[in-house]
Amino acid sequence: MTALVLDDVCKAFGKVEVLRNIDLAVEDGEFVVFVGPSGCGKSTLLRVIAGLEDATSGRIAIGGQPVNGVPPAKRGIAMVFQSYALYPHLNVRDNMALGLKQEGAPRTLIAERVAEASRMLELGAYLDRRPAELSGGQRQRVAIGRAIVRQPRLFLFDEPLSNLDASLRMNTRIEIAALHRSLSAAMIYVTHDQTEAMTLADRIVVLRDGRVEQIGTPMELYNNPANRFVAGFLGAPSMNFLRAEPLGGPPGATLGIRPEHLTVGADGPLRGEVTHVEKLGGDTNILVRTEGDETLTVRVFGQYDVAVGAALRLGYDERHAFLFAQDGSRLSNR
Amino acid sequence: MTTARHSPLNSLAAHAALIAYVIVALFPVFVIVINSFKDRRSIFREPLALPDADSFSLIGYQTVLKQGDFFLYFQNSMIVTVASLFFILLFGAMAAFALAEYRFRGNLLMGLYLALGIMIPIRIGTVAILEMMVATGLVNTLWALILVYTAQGLPLAVFILSEFMRQVSDDLKNAGRIDGLSEYRIFAQLVVPLVRPALATVAVFNMIPIWNDLWFPLILAPAEETKTLTLGSQVFIGQFVTDWNAVLSALSMAILPVMGLYVIFSRQLIRGITSGAVK
Ligand SMILES: Nc1ncnc2c1ncn2[C@@H]1O[C@H](COP(=O)(O)OP(=O)(O)OP(=O)(O)O)[C@@H](O)[C@H]1O
Ligand SMILES: [Mg+2]
Numbered sequence: 271m272t273a274l275v276l277d278d279v280c281k282a283f284g285k286v287e288v289l290r291n292i293d294l295a296v297e298d299g300e301f302v303v304f305v306g307p308s309g310c311g312k313s314t315l316l317r318v319i320a321g322l323e324d325a326t327s328g329r330i331a332i333g334g335q336p337v338n339g340v341p342p343a344k345r346g347i348a349m350v351f352q353s354y355a356l357y358p359h360l361n362v363r364d365n366m367a368l369g370l371k372q373e374g375a376p377r378t379l380i381a382e383r384v385a386e387a388s389r390m391l392e393l394g395a396y397l398d399r400r401p402a403e404l405s406g407g408q409r410q411r412v413a414i415g416r417a418i419v420r421q422p423r424l425f426l427f428d429e430p431l432s433n434l435d436a437s438l439r440m441n442t443r444i445e446i447a448a449l450h451r452s453l454s455a456a457m458i459y460v461t462h463d464q465t466e467a468m469t470l471a472d473r474i475v476v477l478r479d480g481r482v483e484q485i486g487t488p489m490e491l492y493n494n495p496a497n498r499f500v501a502g503f504l505g506a507p508s509m510n511f512l513r514a515e516p517l518g519g520p521p522g523a524t525l526g527i528r529p530e531h532l533t534v535g536a537d538g539p540l541r542g543e544v545t546h547v548e549k550l551g552g553d554t555n556i557l558v559r560t561e562g563d564e565t566l567t568v569r570v571f572g573q574y575d576v577a578v579g580a581a582l583r584l585g586y587d588e589r590h591a592f593l594f595a596q597d598g599s600r601l602s603n604r
Numbered sequence: 605m606t607t608a609r610h611s612p613l614n615s616l617a618a619h620a621a622l623i624a625y626v627i628v629a630l631f632p633v634f635v636i637v638i639n640s641f642k643d644r645r646s647i648f649r650e651p652l653a654l655p656d657a658d659s660f661s662l663i664g665y666q667t668v669l670k671q672g673d674f675f676l677y678f679q680n681s682m683i684v685t686v687a688s689l690f691f692i693l694l695f696g697a698m699a700a701f702a703l704a705e706y707r708f709r710g711n712l713l714m715g716l717y718l719a720l721g722i723m724i725p726i727r728i729g730t731v732a733i734l735e736m737m738v739a740t741g742l743v744n745t746l747w748a749l750i751l752v753y754t755a756q757g758l759p760l761a762v763f764i765l766s767e768f769m770r771q772v773s774d775d776l777k778n779a780g781r782i783d784g785l786s787e788y789r790i791f792a793q794l795v796v797p798l799v800r801p802a803l804a805t806v807a808v809f810n811m812i813p814i815w816n817d818l819w820f821p822l823i824l825a826p827a828e829e830t831k832t833l834t835l836g837s838q839v840f841i842g843q844f845v846t847d848w849n850a851v852l853s854a855l856s857m858a859i860l861p862v863m864g865l866y867v868i869f870s871r872q873l874i875r876g877i878t879s880g881a882v883k
Contacts, residue, residue: 322778343784355775359797372784416783 271334273298273424273456274319279328281311281318281480288314289480292328296424296456303467304460305503306477312460315477316426319458321345333423343372348417349426352433354409356401362388362412363397369420380419387415390449407438414446418453425457432462439463446470464506468492476500498598501526507555507567512540514593516562522596529555529569531590534576538585542566544578558582633859640664640852647848664849667840668857671850676829677836682861684746684832685814688753689807695754696761696806697769697799701791703762704769705777715766721759726752727819737824744827752820757810768802769795804872811869815862833858 274296281289288311296302304312317323319330321342330337337345348369356365363384370380388394391411401409410430417425430446431439443466450457450470461467467474468488476483476491476499484496488504495501501509507529514523517539532540534556542560554574558566568584576582593601638654639647646659653659668674703715726733733752734743742748772795780790796803821835837858840850 317778320778320782322781341784342778342782347782349779349782351775351779353773353775355773355779357776357779357794359793368785369783416779420783 271298272296272331273300273333274458275329275331276319277329277331279315279318279330280326281314281323282326287480289318289325292480292482294475294482294485296458298423298456299454301450301457301459301470301472303471303474304458304477305462305467305474306483307503308462310477311480312477313428314480316349316428316458316460319424320347320349320426343369346423347426348420348422348424349428350410350413350417350430352429354401354406354413354433356409356412356416358401361398361400362393362404362415365401365412366416366419369416383419383421384415387418390418390452391415391445407434407442410434410442411445414449418449421455423455425453425455427457427459429460429462431466443470464504468504474504476503495592495600497600498524498526498594501592501594505529507569509592510564510566511594512560512564512566513562519593520601523601524594524596526592526594527566527586528590529567530571531586532566532568533585533587534568534570534574534582535585536583538583540566540584540586542582542584544576544580544582547576547578549573556582558584636852637856637859640849640856642849644849647852661849664847664851664853665857667847667850668853671839673828673831674836674854677831677833678857678861680746680830681815681833681858684749684753685811685862685865687746687750688757688814689810691750691754692757692761692810693803693807696758697765697796697803698791699758699762700765700769701795703766715762718759718762721755722763726756730819730823734823742824744825744830746825746830748824749820749830749832752824753810753814753817757806757814760809761806764806765799765802768799772798801873804869807869808866808873811862811865815858 272295274294276292276294279289279292280287292315294302304315306312314323318325319332321337321340325338332345332347357368360368366384366387367380370383384397388397391414393408393411393415396404396408396412401412404412410433414430427446431442434442446459447470459466459470471488473485474488474491475485478499484491484500486494491500491504495504498511502511505528509526509528510532511524511526514525515521517525519525540558540560542558544556545559545565546557548555548557551573553572554570556568556570556574556576558568560566566584568582595601635651639651641655641661641664642659643661643663646653646655650659655661699718703711703718737743737748742751776794777790780794785793816834817832818834818838821830821832825831826835833854837851837854840847840854
């Protein structure tokens, strides 16, 4: 059964259209990630799904039931917020239990669920503490615990890791992946982070200006982007774009090549000068200014010695190059 | 607190300034209190001298306690002040929550309309208020005063509180909604505790003028059984003779309850400020 169906959902604040004609189906147990530039409407879409905002038009169904007009608590969803949003006056146990208490669940069931969640998230030692007495990572785990306890059909995460430091972020990311495997509920996850999106998602939804640009598995989007925006948005360092005409393409078109698909070689068709080198140990990013005054990033596997100012020739594989029309849409590959 | 920025010279200067201010602010109170313990002659001969064995006298307090129903006046003032503050905070906070939280047609206009009351003194409407009170039979009841003071305090309360409530995290309120809390519980349990310092500020701002007011008690509730303390003390101030002992004693006693209320509210204020700092 489908966990969530959005059918032609639009949302406007006054005259400002924030979401336009969103269609999406999320299957049970699926992990869907929303990505897009800041202000494109990701959080708004999540709030519309949760029922915290009413959609201006369109239909929303969760678990097969239409939920337009159903209050958030009755939608079978749980949400984890970027700012944790724990209740400051309640301890960890009561923070997690409040939702079930409101539903009128029996006390034994509540205790059982809280114990289960705190075991999964290793929160057992902190159950009697207030949120103010916890570290950021612990607070975020409590927020996730509060969502788990309700056993929702659909989890909504709004950038849950962006307030954590890098190592904690990686740990929590792995925890969320493990959680998803063990809970088998559908999850929708908003993030700015490439790695989170690529590693967690069954499918990624790329949004821009309130529109869906493309939906697909991470590798589909990476290997076969529908347009220039998606191609440039996914992948780090991001894709190189250069005028296609000097390289034999149609006039006005743009050629897109990922940094790892550029090769340094004496017979390459592109000439340029090294402007900067980033050595990351595992691989090396070389920034090159071409003769046509375009800046390219070349990603070379392993450690590579090249001086700033050196002249380089670059080649690429036709099979890995994308061609985009002037309006950004994808042209079929040559 | 950082120790690096704490030079002894700085803290000395700060303390000197604060102590000077305290002296200036407390001087009139001090003069009133010491003179209330002196006999009439000493009050005028040496107003700044402390009461000694010679000049010490409780005659003022005795007069006050004998004269009229001083405890009733006390009680009336207390009821009016506390009830007015309660309604100002309750309705002010609820209106502020609605203005800060909900998008509805006329939200901005409503906010401006409520704020307008800050600029227009309520006393301009005294005649109309008196007519209304007469029509509703509320003249010479404490309710007349409570209603008027509530109306007088609400505009500023709504203005200050809605500003503070806008800063309460949306995520927190939304988390409450997802957990099934009603809007009233979100208001009472999540939002109000977080704006407690603002509530205390509003309470302190409103308390003193209500306690000290002479105008409305004189016009709306001058009956013996509804007299407030300020009005009750007026019997000692005559056109030709003023019983200064009694006046000063009455004033000294009138300070105590407001001071008690102030301590309660200011503790809230400080707690709110420090709890924000460690979070
Ligand atoms: N209550 C509101 N009233 C008016 N406009 C709003 C409101 N909430 C959001 N918007 C607008 O809607 C747009 C989308 O906001 P949203 O918060 O969904 O962006 P986002 O994709 O989550 O961005 P970010 O990645 O920065 O969190 C923004 O342009 C924002 O200004
Ligand atoms: Mg957002």
